[in-house]
Amino acid sequence: MDADYYSSAIALLENAAAEFKRSVDKQIVAFENEQKLHEETIRSIDEKIAALQQREKELLEKKSLKDIDVSDKKKEADKITEEINSLKRRERELEEEKEKRQFEFEEKRRRIASQTDELSKERVEGDDSKELTNGLLFYSQRLQMFLNKGSSSFLHLAIDLEGIRITFRCIDRNHPKRRFYVVLKINDEEKWELLRTKPCLENESALMKRLNESNDVNSFLRNVRKSFKAQYCNDV
Structure with missing residues (x-):
């Protein structure tokens, strides 16, 4: 393969990495804003509950006095x-609303924490990954997408005689360590070529047609991930 083709492939992946990084940054900022709103909402609910409890206490005291004061009408006591x-x-x-909001927010927090924990566990020591740009590394970690060369390392871009192997993880929620991968190369006609996928994808031809028409690696990787999930996972 011509080295220029591979350089072009690396550049495209790095651009995709940068775009994904921007996307993830936006998601993180949105989550942080949502967290602030959630905390304000919970605080407001707590204040309402406290006010209700105080009012109940006052009414109970008032009702107690009405029960003692037989001269007062029973209607007023019933109204209280x-x-x-x-x-x-x-x-x-309000308690039920608070519980529901807490549950939904904690679920979202757990999903983000799970991604963060996973990427910290999968950091690879050594110099192999130095060829990756910071954008590609960030992209790989955040999306649980690992680029590897055989089994020699866990996170780096594979450039060998076969092509570029891109491995995805955390696609199947029930089996988060299950791996899905595609192997790409740029052929002599300077077109993207899909050598194989594991497992097989039913829409390989459509994916590659779209990639070669647009040369949008970012979109291609998103669609590959979605296709694996739709075809092989039960949690979609």
Whole structure:
């Protein structure tokens, strides 16, 4: 293979890396903003619950006095009881809303934490990965996509006689360590060529046609990942 073709392939992947990094940065900022909003919402709910509880306490004290004061009409005591019950119902609703919001937020937090933990575990020592740019490294870690050369290292761009092998992980939620990969090369006609995928993809031809028309590696990698997930995972 002509070295220029491989250089071109590396440049395209690095550009894709930079674009993915920007995308991930936006997602992280959005999550941080959502976290602030979540905390404000929970604080507001807690304040409402505290106000309801204080009002209930005042009404219970008032009702107690009405029960003692037989000269007062029973209607007023019943009205107080009804208001107390209404406050208790509202308090339960707020508690349920708070619990639901906490659960949904913690689920999202766990998903992001899981990605962060995974990338920290999979860092590779040595000089092999130095050929990667910071953008490509960030991209690889964040998306749980590992570029490797045979089994010699865990995270680097494979440039050998066969082509470029791109391995994905954390696609199948039930089996996060399961690996999916594609092997690409640029042929003598300066076109992208898919040597193989594991497992096989039903839409290989369509994926490659789109890649060669657009030369958009970023979009290609996204679509490959989606295709693996749609075809082989039960959690879509």
